[in-house]
Amino acid sequence: MAGALNPSYFVVLSAALFTIGIYGALSKKNAIAVLISIELMLGAVNINLVAFNKYFTPEAFSGQIFAIFVITVAAVEVGLGLALIIALCRRRNTTALDDLDWLKW
Amino acid sequence: MKQLQGCADMENSLELIAFFLLAGSLLTGALMVVTLKNLVNSVLSLIVVFFSLAGIFILLNADFLAAVQVLVYAGGVCIMLVFGVMLVQRKDMRESNPVNRRFLIAAPLTGALFLLIGLVAAKSPWVKEAGEVPENTIEHLAPILLRDYVIPFEAVAILLTVALTGVLLLVKEVKDNGRSS
Amino acid sequence: MNIDFSLLITEISLAILGLTVFTLGLILPAKSSQKGLGTFSLCGLLVILALTIASWGNQGETLGGMYLADYFTSFFKILSLTALILVILGSKNYVNSQIENHLEYYSTLIFATLGMIIMFSAGDFITLYLGLELMTISFIVLTSFRRTNGKSLEAGMKYLLLAGLSSAVLLYGLSLVYGAAGTVFIKEIAGNIAQGYFNPLLIVGLAMLIAGFGFKISAAPFHMWAPDVYEGAPTPVTAFLAVGSKAASFAVLIRVFLGAFLEMQEQWTMLIAFLAALSMLIGNLTAFAQTNIKRMLAFSSIAQAGYILVGLVAANEAGIKGVMFYSFIYVFATIGAFTVVSEVYNKTGSDDIADYAGLSQRAPLAAVVLLISMLSMAGIPPLAGFTGKYYLFITVVQDYLWLVYLGLILSMVSVYYYLRVVLVMFRDEPADPAPLKLGSTASLTLWLTLAATLFLGIYPWPLAKLANTVAIAFLAGL
Numbered sequence: 001m002a003g004a005l006n007p008s009y010f011v012v013l014s015a016a017l018f019t020i021g022i023y024g025a026l027s028k029k030n031a032i033a034v035l036i037s038i039e040l041m042l043g044a045v046n047i048n049l050v051a052f053n054k055y056f057t058p059e060a061f062s063g064q065i066f067a068i069f070v071i072t073v074a075a076v077e078v079g080l081g082l083a084l085i086i087a088l089c090r091r092r093n094t095t096a097l098d099d100l101d102w103l104k105w
Numbered sequence: 106m107k108q109l110q111g112c113a114d115m116e117n118s119l120e121l122i123a124f125f126l127l128a129g130s131l132l133t134g135a136l137m138v139v140t141l142k143n144l145v146n147s148v149l150s151l152i153v154v155f156f157s158l159a160g161i162f163i164l165l166n167a168d169f170l171a172a173v174q175v176l177v178y179a180g181g182v183c184i185m186l187v188f189g190v191m192l193v194q195r196k197d198m199r200e201s202n203p204v205n206r207r208f209l210i211a212a213p214l215t216g217a218l219f220l221l222i223g224l225v226a227a228k229s230p231w232v233k234e235a236g237e238v239p240e241n242t243i244e245h246l247a248p249i250l251l252r253d254y255v256i257p258f259e260a261v262a263i264l265l266t267v268a269l270t271g272v273l274l275l276v277k278e279v280k281d282n283g284r285s286s
Numbered sequence: 287m288n289i290d291f292s293l294l295i296t297e298i299s300l301a302i303l304g305l306t307v308f309t310l311g312l313i314l315p316a317k318s319s320q321k322g323l324g325t326f327s328l329c330g331l332l333v334i335l336a337l338t339i340a341s342w343g344n345q346g347e348t349l350g351g352m353y354l355a356d357y358f359t360s361f362f363k364i365l366s367l368t369a370l371i372l373v374i375l376g377s378k379n380y381v382n383s384q385i386e387n388h389l390e391y392y393s394t395l396i397f398a399t400l401g402m403i404i405m406f407s408a409g410d411f412i413t414l415y416l417g418l419e420l421m422t423i424s425f426i427v428l429t430s431f432r433r434t435n436g437k438s439l440e441a442g443m444k445y446l447l448l449a450g451l452s453s454a455v456l457l458y459g460l461s462l463v464y465g466a467a468g469t470v471f472i473k474e475i476a477g478n479i480a481q482g483y484f485n486p487l488l489i490v491g492l493a494m495l496i497a498g499f500g501f502k503i504s505a506a507p508f509h510m511w512a513p514d515v516y517e518g519a520p521t522p523v524t525a526f527l528a529v530g531s532k533a534a535s536f537a538v539l540i541r542v543f544l545g546a547f548l549e550m551q552e553q554w555t556m557l558i559a560f561l562a563a564l565s566m567l568i569g570n571l572t573a574f575a576q577t578n579i580k581r582m583l584a585f586s587s588i589a590q591a592g593y594i595l596v597g598l599v600a601a602n603e604a605g606i607k608g609v610m611f612y613s614f615i616y617v618f619a620t621i622g623a624f625t626v627v628s629e630v631y632n633k634t635g636s637d638d639i640a641d642y643a644g645l646s647q648r649a650p651l652a653a654v655v656l657l658i659s660m661l662s663m664a665g666i667p668p669l670a671g672f673t674g675k676y677y678l679f680i681t682v683v684q685d686y687l688w689l690v691y692l693g694l695i696l697s698m699v700s701v702y703y704y705l706r707v708v709l710v711m712f713r714d715e716p717a718d719p720a721p722l723k724l725g726s727t728a729s730l731t732l733w734l735t736l737a738a739t740l741f742l743g744i745y746p747w748p749l750a751k752l753a754n755t756v757a758i759a760f761l762a763g764l
Contacts, residue, residue: 027208271427
């Protein structure tokens with residue numbers, strides 16, 4: 001069983017994806033780019049959930065169900081985010097977060 | 106017996122190869138998403154990320170989830186994002202995804218976070234539960250989703266209603282303002 | 287698996303009310319009849335509140351421990367319903383003049399409350415997460431509700447991005463805890479940890495949970511969103527966000543950290559104590575510089591989050607009682623203050639503290655309520671805030687004395703910036719001496735919050751006793 005996959009592989013992979021997502025969310029100027037980075041982070045969460053589902057609760061399916069809900073909510077967030085971006089763009093003509101300075105950060 | 110062992114080893118190494126291939130394309134895609142200068146290219150590499158994710162799900166015996174991933178993300182979310190980019194970004198697309206000065210803090214911070222989680226994960230002991238994920242997950246998922254998890258399911262239904270009305274409200278034309286197209 | 291519907295009575299009736307408001311709004315044709323939706327939701331909510339109080343004794347869990355109904359959830363259900371009723375009652379004028387889409391506004395408010403209730407009634411992470419998201423997404427929509435106003439949209443955008451980021455961190459924490467403890471059920475996690483089921487990933491997950499929840503309760507250093515969102519959102523929404531979202535998140539914090547991680551207490555109390563101290567410091571010290579009253583109240587609410595966290599540091603029944611008591615009195619003080627702010631904005635179109643000059647002559651009731659609410663937040667006896675702070679800080683006198691001193695000093699400091707507003711209201715001459723006429727429902731809300739703040743300060747024992755019983759029952763039921 002030397003080479004068998006174990007949860008550690010998947011957790012390390014998801015950690016890498018998650019931190020790439022955080023990096024993008026913190027360093028991007030464009031609102032759409034930040035939204036995309038958040039999607040990467042949620043993808044990392046799903047890797048974890050499904051991997052743990054396989055190794056720890058194979059019959060209860062908690063992880064897979066959780067992942068389905070996460071995907072749904074993530075799609076909702078993107079939709080709402082794009083609507084806000086379009087509304088803001090109409091009013092303020094920008095998508096750069098640094099231009100959102102009517103309220104002090 | 107020996108042959109059986111060899112067969113299991115073979116399967117294991119195939120799984121490993123598949124894992125590393127998928128992980129490679131996943132991480133390359135993700136890095137491209139956050140480093141590319143052109144926002145449209147970023148969104149396109151996001152599609153690569155989502156397909157690799159679906160592959161990882163199949164590797165983990167989650168075939169239904171892989172299908173959902175492809176349908177919702179690669180099919181829906183990415184198209185929505187491309188439309189969003191096109192609607193919003195009218196000027197030059199080449200410099201549409203700039204990085205701000207915070208990346209100087211963000212890069213070492215996230216690197217340290219990765220090392221932390223990675224090291225802890227690599228060292229942690231895992232107690233594997235006996236039992237396998239049943240084949241054909243959708244047959245098992247449906248009753249659990251609609252019976253045991255009925256409250257979250259209803260909550261999601263209401264969540265979608267709220268989001269839908271919110272989105273309609275936000276992008277509805279504003280009549281008293283001449284500037285809106 | 288059978289569902290015990292009698293335990294879900296509040297949730298089901300709230301969902302029905304929200305959908306009814308929605309449908310009624312679509313059926314009613316005239317713009318003028320839309321204004322009746324507020325009254326309709328108010329009546330419905332009063333009935334639901336009565337139902338919830340009546341089913342106080344009806345306890346249990348359904349769906350195999352996935353959904354809980356105990357004294358603890360009943361207490362917070364009553365709290366969030368009361369807050370929503372006061373907000374709707376107090377904001378009628380504001381909504382009629384500033385918001386055009388009543389149907390979406392009221393139904394989204396009701397669904398946000400439903401999200402809160404699902405969130406703190408959850409027995410597992412999946413239900414918890416969806417309640418949380420239902421609440422958050424509803425608040426994002428509500429924050430950007432004045433879509434013709436650039437500030438409102440900007441606040442919504444910032445809230446969406448930062449809430450998405452924090453939800454992702456929280457989820458990652460939840461997924462690590464799920465992997466490390468092998469289950470998503472809060473009770474089973476506690477059982478597994480007690481059996482020595484230990485994995486270092488649990489600590490990493492725990493830290494991420496604290497970061498994610500810290501964002502929701504706007505504790506420093508995860509508070510950056512609060513001032514912007516509080517300023518940009520429509521004022522009644524700000525009030526409900528400050529009260530409801532915060533109280534519900536504290537309820538979940540108690541449920542998760544005491545319910546699942548009581549065994550690992552020494553690993554997280556220090557971290558929470560640090561968050562509490564930092565929130566008190568940043569909140570109180572930054573509030574000085576603010577010229578906008580909503581921003582000032584936002585920083586003050588960050589400081590309040592710090593005070594409430596002290597009860598969590600204690601991690602015992604007295605601490606839970608303190609958190610519950612303080613959350614309840616905080617409802618009245620905050621909604622009183624924000625009702626005044628929304629009424630003044632409605633008449634003068636400004637949130638600047640300078641424009642509150644001479645409010646005591648123009649609208650004495652509003653000035654008095656703002657005064658009492660702020661003094662209560664600062665913790666001046668004999669007001670309710672003093673009793674609340676006493677219950678919170680008394681719990682950590684033995685172990686974290688430095689936190690008590692810090693809280694006392696910063697409470698004294700906070701009196702200064704609250705008094706600055708009071709001085710402007712009572713001493714300065716108004717620029718426009720015409721009396722500022724308050725709406726009748728707003729006046730009613732102001733009287734109610736004033737009475738509650740005074741009453742609970744002078745005679746706190748009934749509520750304190752109730753909170754104590756609930757806290758004991760909560761810890762016994764673990």
